[in-house]
Amino acid sequence: MTPRLRPCLLLHYHEISLKAGHRPMFLRHLRQNLERATADLQPVGVVQFPGRLMLDLEGNPDPDRVRERVGRVFGIANLALAQRVPSGLDSIKSAVGRLVEGRQFESFRISARRAFKTYPLTSMELNRELGSFVLERVKTRVDLDDPALTIYVEVLPDETFIYFDREPGPGGLPVGSSGTVMSLLSGGIDSPVAAWRMMKRGCRVEFVHFHSVPYLGPTSQAKARALVERLTQWQYFSRLYLVPFGEIQREVVLSVPPPARVVVYRRLMVRIAEILARATGAPALVTGESLGQVASQTLPNLARIDEAADLPILRPLIGMDKQEITAQAQHLGTFEISIEPDQDCCTLFVPKHPATHVSADEILRAEERLNLDALVRQGSEGAVLETFEFPPGAGPYPSARRARAAEKESLSP
Numbered sequence: 001m002t003p004r005l006r007p008c009l010l011l012h013y014h015e016i017s018l019k020a021g022h023r024p025m026f027l028r029h030l031r032q033n034l035e036r037a038t039a040d041l042q043p044v045g046v047v048q049f050p051g052r053l054m055l056d057l058e059g060n061p062d063p064d065r066v067r068e069r070v071g072r073v074f075g076i077a078n079l080a081l082a083q084r085v086p087s088g089l090d091s092i093k094s095a096v097g098r099l100v101e102g103r104q105f106e107s108f109r110i111s112a113r114r115a116f117k118t119y120p121l122t123s124m125e126l127n128r129e130l131g132s133f134v135l136e137r138v139k140t141r142v143d144l145d146d147p148a149l150t151i152y153v154e155v156l157p158d159e160t161f162i163y164f165d166r167e168p169g170p171g172g173l174p175v176g177s178s179g180t181v182m183s184l185l186s187g188g189i190d191s192p193v194a195a196w197r198m199m200k201r202g203c204r205v206e207f208v209h210f211h212s213v214p215y216l217g218p219t220s221q222a223k224a225r226a227l228v229e230r231l232t233q234w235q236y237f238s239r240l241y242l243v244p245f246g247e248i249q250r251e252v253v254l255s256v257p258p259p260a261r262v263v264v265y266r267r268l269m270v271r272i273a274e275i276l277a278r279a280t281g282a283p284a285l286v287t288g289e290s291l292g293q294v295a296s297q298t299l300p301n302l303a304r305i306d307e308a309a310d311l312p313i314l315r316p317l318i319g320m321d322k323q324e325i326t327a328q329a330q331h332l333g334t335f336e337i338s339i340e341p342d343q344d345c346c347t348l349f350v351p352k353h354p355a356t357h358v359s360a361d362e363i364l365r366a367e368e369r370l371n372l373d374a375l376v377r378q379g380s381e382g383a384v385l386e387t388f389e390f391p392p393g394a395g396p397y398p399s400a401r402r403a404r405a406a407e408k409e410s411l412s413p
């Protein structure tokens with residue numbers, strides 16, 4: 001009897017497998033994220049095998065959509081639409097026979113792997129057995145170096161996976177496995193890319209956006225929302241704090257000389273973001289700064305910004321050129337949103353010639369004239385929280401629920 005071919009998506013991870021001691025934790029996040037990413041594309045069952053994960057696609061009406069979703073799940077090194085068969089040699093042969101039937105390929109190779117060593121045949125023997133089996137059925141030749149078709153065969157104790165093509169996954173680490181960070185999100189090109197890069201390193205990203213309503217229109221908020229909505233496709237659940245900053249900027253303008261203003265604004269943003277970060281359990285901040293890009297992003301000015309923060313400020317774009325950042329933004333689909341014209345709070349009350357080198361003394365003198373505590377409180381207490389989910393209607397994510405519980409705890413007296 002010929003065995004039934006059962007379609008599935010076979011997933012390999014790479015970096016996770018290096019983290020021996022923490023592997024169960026990484027895999028738990030990865031599984032959870034896969035389940036969430038495909039929550040509206042049922043039926044999809046996530047099954048764990050030694051060294052790989054599998055999404056069972058039997059009965060799934062649209063495997064290509066599942067594949068597209070999985071292409072945004074960080075932690076996946078590569079993925080392949082495969083067929084599952086029982087691991088006996090006869091059933092493997094019969095499956096390979098059916099899969100190559102009617103296909104034309106001028107050359108091929110078998111790439112067989114045993115995931116356990118007690119299988120009666122070695123990988124080499126399997127390659128040879130299956131190779132000659134294919135040669136008996138198809139007019140083709142073996143080419144080990146540059147084959148037109150590679151037939152992958154992965155043998156596990158009970159089941160074997162057979163597939164032809166595999167594509168690279170997004171790489172990185174599963175969102176959630178590295179903890180939570182608070183990202184300062186402007187409407188610009190850089191900060192969404194910075195947030196995405198932290199997601200790729202396994203962080204759940206919370207967002208804070210500073211706006212200048214009513215001094216300026218609400219477009220910067222709309223852009224921040226659209227950006228978060230887009231980025232939520234990689235982390236399934238997001239929270240965005242919208243902080244009124246116009247009044248705070250006005251206070252700064254009244255007493256801080258123009259050259260130091262931008263750095264003072266940034267230091268106030270960092271202090272407010274830090275309060276929100278603590279409340280959500282995020283032990284670090286993230287910005288889209290890149291060295292030398294604008295006056296506030298010189299080494300001395302970055303140092304002044306750091307001095308205002310207790311939490312580490314992560315700057316994943318620090319060594320990237322604008323062109324590289326732009327290419328990445330285009331790839332993510334955030335670029336189109338970022339280039340929409342808007343009036344960001346950075347365009348309000350910003351001097352024509354901000355200083356590229358503000359000393360620690362100058363900053364302290366400037367800030368002495370402000371009621372810092374009151375301004376920071378005004379910002380953090382005025383923050384309005386919005387939530388985003390993906391797929392739409394899927395609801396909050398388990399780890400977000402945990403984050404909320406932590407928040408309640410830290411806010412209660």
Ligand code: ATP
Nearest residue numbers: 184185186188189190191208209210287288289346
């Ligand atoms: P971006 O393209 O991300 O706006 P930029 O090159 O315009 O960056 P700046 O305007 O100096 O640089 O901002 C530096 C960083 O400060 C931003 O990447 C972002 O992380 C943060 N930031 C600036 N403005 C805001 C804002 N309105 N709300 C939240 N974060 C902001």
Ligand code: MG
Nearest residue numbers: 186187188346
């Ligand atoms: Mg900007």
